[in-house]
Amino acid sequence: MKRFLLGVATLAGLFLLASSQAWSADKLLNASYDVGRELFAQVNKAFVAEHPGVTIDQSHAGTSAQARAIAEGLGADVVTFNQVIDIDFLVSKGLISADWQKDFPDNASPFYSLPSFLVRAGNPKNIKDWNDLVRDDVQVIFPNPKTSGNARYTYLAATAYAKEAFKGDDAKVKEFVTKLFNNVPIFDSGGRAATTTFVQREIGDVLITFE
Structure with a gap:
């Protein structure tokens, strides 16, 4: 497989304390976005090493699904989402204060990422840019924008590409984005599930995900 880094810069992480949630000094729950599982396993290990006696549990899903779960009672102490x-x-x-971005450096945005195209070995469909994703012979994999921040960034990046390519012609932009979505055979709930669909189930010709 090979990755192509394309599109617009996207927000890849947001940190804040869910200040209204009750929490214990020795046990924290980090509710995070879907593809950050391994990242936060390492971050949590480093944090615990500096704070002996603290335990950090992880909860992962699409960010919109996580937000709804927290609103419905998931007792998160720390939220690390990928979109505002x-x-x-x-x-x-x-559940949190309106000025949450002021609580951490860089407006609570520790890093940025680009959308990536992950294609099959040898790139047999010769996929190089967004315009290749609307071809009739290409299946595209990314998650559901209703539940995944990853997918919303894909939508925004595709729209930005189309606006430039079609010089702001809204009808052509809508047609382009519609074709792209019609080429998605499965809308998984989050980026991790979409990656599993592409890599393990071998469905699709290209996966769009975070860098």
Whole structure:
């Protein structure tokens, strides 16, 4: 498999304390986005090494699904999402303060990422850019934008590409994005599940995911 890094810069991590949730100094729950499982396993290990006696549990799913779970009672102490709107959803529910971005450096955005194209070995469909994703012979894998921040960034990046390619012609932009979505055979709930669909189930010709 080979990766192509394409598209617009995307927000890849947001950190905050869910201040209204009760939490114990020796046990924390990090509710995080779907593809961050291994990353936070390492981050948590480093944190625990500096704070003996602390245990960190992890909960992973698409960020929108996580936000709804927290609003419905998931007792998260730390939230690490990949898009602002899901954190603002928690603000609207009164679970965190409206000025949460001021609590951490860099407006609580520790790093950025680009959308990546992951293709089959040898790139047999010769996929090189967004316009290749709307071909009739190409199946594209990315998760459901209703539940995944990863997928929303894919939608935004594809739209930005189309706006430039079609010089702002909204009808052609809509047609392009519609064709792209019609080429997705399965809408998984999150980026991790979409990766499993592409890599392990071997469905699709290209996976769009975080860098």
